[in-house]
Amino acid sequence: MNDSRLVKISRYLSRHLRHAPSRIGIELAPGGWVPVSELLDACKKNNFPVQLAELKKVVAQNDKQRFSFDSTGNLIRANQGHSVEVDLQLEPAVPPDILYHGTGSTAVESILSQGIRKMSRHHVHLSVNIQTARQVGARHGIPAVFTVDAAAMQSDGHTFYCSANKVWLVDFVPPNYLKIS
Secondary structure, X not given: OOHHHHHHHHHHHHHHHHHOHHHHOOOOOHHHOEEHHHHHHHHHHOOOOOOHHHHHHXXXXXXXXXXXXXXXXXXXXXXXXXOOOOOOOOOEOOOOOEEEEEEEHHHHHHHHHHOXXXXXXXXXXXXXXXXXXXXXXXXXXXXXXXXXXXXXXXXXXOOEXXXXXXXXXXXXXXXXXXXXX
């Protein structure tokens, strides 16, 4: 199995576990979970057969740990980034004092005046380090990184969550908690 095949599987899973499960005939249960057997059957029926070994390799080797199995290995989900309605069953958590958000440089002025909005996603995604935020921002053109005063936000009543792959999530980041890095 080569890297390009794993990338194709990862993209396919992202599309269908985060954005369009109904397109292949699956439904996300609470927590975003889907039975592995159901997912593999749906992939096959939709002319994109995936072997269990390939699925396990994608989950284990994905650089951003986008997917996870439950403790039994019978269920799979995308850890965050959904644009479809789903209750990820995340518990509130106390964030690190500082977090980072990466975006394209064309969004800087808007973010400085309006804050960071979740747009079509369930949450705003925040990173624990500048490098990850810069990589995320580069997907949107010339990267720009914001420093987020998460300690002040949390102290002021904003609720944070941490996904299984250690991405910090919040509903909105008002501009007064932001500084361009």
